[in-house]
Amino acid sequence: MQLTGKFGPYGGCFVSELLIPALTELEAAWLDARDDDAFRAELSHLLSQWAGRPTPLYASPALSADIGCRVFLKREDLLHGGAHKTNNTIAQALLAKRMGRTRLIAETGAGQHGVATAMAGALLGLQVKVFMGAKDVARQQPNVRRMELFGAEVVSVEAGSRSLKDAINETLRYWTETVADSFYVFGTVAGPHPYPSIVRDFQRIIGEETRTQVLAQAGRLPTAIMACVGGGSNAMGIFADFVDTPDVLLIGVEPAGHGLDTDAHGATLTKGRPGCVHGSISYLLQDEAGQVLEAHSISAGLDYPGVGPEHAWLKDQGRATYESATDAEALSAFAWLCRAEGILPALESSHAIAAARASRGRWQADDVLVVNLSGRGDKDLAHAMAALDADTLPPKETGASPSQRASRSPS
Numbered sequence: 001m002q003l004t005g006k007f008g009p010y011g012g013c014f015v016s017e018l019l020i021p022a023l024t025e026l027e028a029a030w031l032d033a034r035d036d037d038a039f040r041a042e043l044s045h046l047l048s049q050w051a052g053r054p055t056p057l058y059a060s061p062a063l064s065a066d067i068g069c070r071v072f073l074k075r076e077d078l079l080h081g082g083a084h085k086t087n088n089t090i091a092q093a094l095l096a097k098r099m100g101r102t103r104l105i106a107e108t109g110a111g112q113h114g115v116a117t118a119m120a121g122a123l124l125g126l127q128v129k130v131f132m133g134a135k136d137v138a139r140q141q142p143n144v145r146r147m148e149l150f151g152a153e154v155v156s157v158e159a160g161s162r163s164l165k166d167a168i169n170e171t172l173r174y175w176t177e178t179v180a181d182s183f184y185v186f187g188t189v190a191g192p193h194p195y196p197s198i199v200r201d202f203q204r205i206i207g208e209e210t211r212t213q214v215l216a217q218a219g220r221l222p223t224a225i226m227a228c229v230g231g232g233s234n235a236m237g238i239f240a241d242f243v244d245t246p247d248v249l250l251i252g253v254e255p256a257g258h259g260l261d262t263d264a265h266g267a268t269l270t271k272g273r274p275g276c277v278h279g280s281i282s283y284l285l286q287d288e289a290g291q292v293l294e295a296h297s298i299s300a301g302l303d304y305p306g307v308g309p310e311h312a313w314l315k316d317q318g319r320a321t322y323e324s325a326t327d328a329e330a331l332s333a334f335a336w337l338c339r340a341e342g343i344l345p346a347l348e349s350s351h352a353i354a355a356a357r358a359s360r361g362r363w364q365a366d367d368v369l370v371v372n373l374s375g376r377g378d379k380d381l382a383h384a385m386a387a388l389d390a391d392t393l394p395p396k397e398t399g400a401s402p403s404q405r406a407s408r409s410p411s
């Protein structure tokens, strides 16, 4: 079977000619690997023994009481590394090794994908070079240290706005010079073909496990699945196995920053228009002249101006819908889940929790809602506490009567 690089009018492969052979080779290697029992067995072994799969599907009493239906959390926060990113990096690193590459290269924004790549490189004995905007290097020192501890080299990118999109451009440039021995570990379901398909396939285990677990625990498929969307990999991962099951609603949640009426947010599918960035066509935050806008969100992991092309297509077809949550709503959900369930969610994942809580009233008591808890929030502590303490951003309750246990002030 051939991977298709197109999702309706979206996707494709718009890169320097110098990279076409590498991307063609990558596609062939993946098609070969995914049909190879030995590759699948090794990946499966590492995912279970090293990374801790399967992750639990947890029936949350507090969210169920709060929302008024049966709510489950898919616990990617419990995966080694603290987020779903490990599923992708370990698999791409294994593919790199199979292709005879000796060096992994990666872009990173807040540093989470860089750390996940560095971990995989350490495990498999591959050299790792991570490109990071200079601005991010300065504000994400703990992640820079983590990458260095795992043996990676962190390259500070001074070009442009010195943030994620510049780091991606720099990684692509470095890759053109070193294609013979470098493997580009792309961090989400965006970028040139075949990355959107490869990353989706490496993340789809989230949805496959969810299907089995929810059938065993709830005796039925979910009414709806909700997941936060930055580039879109954790959402595509949990959606993929359900796309052909039309009864299951798929809901992506984008960051609205301070609110959708402001310029600075990351609600690409809600507020963007089709355009081309980083090698493929998708919705994109851009100004009148087509300049790529910088995304802003309280969660650095959602600060990506683009979104995966498959999401753009799912949206246009009406197969998935996309909502948004503001910084304040995400912070409120973050604090609420800590108190209500003893679970510290990532700020990214808190957007999905916020949208789930705001959806109360939409469901019947026997409906089943699955929310993807994409990662844990330890990395966000300092940032979240500062925002929660600031008078300008009070943690406000959205909507009606939360359970008594959860209604205590989170401050």
Ligand SMILES: *Cc1c(COP(=O)(O)O)cnc(C)c1O
Pocket (backbone or CB within 6 Å): 083, 084, 085, 112, 187, 188, 189, 228, 229, 230, 231, 232, 233, 234, 235, 301, 302, 346, 348, 349, 374, 375, 376
């Ligand atoms: C990186 C990250 C995201 C955003 O990336 P996607 O590709 O949209 O999944 C979401 N949640 C967590 C915890 C992350 O680390």
